[in-house]
Amino acid sequence: MRKQTLDKLIQSDDWKNEKHAPVIEAPEQVVKNSYFKVEVSVGKEIEHPNTVEHHIRWIELYFLPEGGKIPQHVATFDFASHGESGDGDDDGVYTHPCSATCIRIDCSGTLLASSYCNIHGLWQTAREVEVKE
């Protein structure tokens, strides 16, 4: 049996064409050690289904300092409700796969996001952020 590794299973594409690819919205340049907002979402251009049977379960955000090899885990956003309700109908609460946090960094690097669709698997996106002194 062929050995499987996660890196070969994580898919990637332009989020403008592929509804599963996470979108990272953040400034291209930030001020050193000043908080800035990072928003992550799935389905910004092409909406992803959000049903009990087919939905985005989570998005994770990482930061990789320039020249580094170990990404730092920044945040995990769990989307736990996809319409299910206690009465058996799919008319409950829906969590849209979109969330935000504020971070500060002291060097340039790359924001990396991964997301998980319960039907179509793992996806990733990267976006560079430059720190200006």
Ligand SMILES: [Fe+2]
């Ligand atoms: Fe999907």
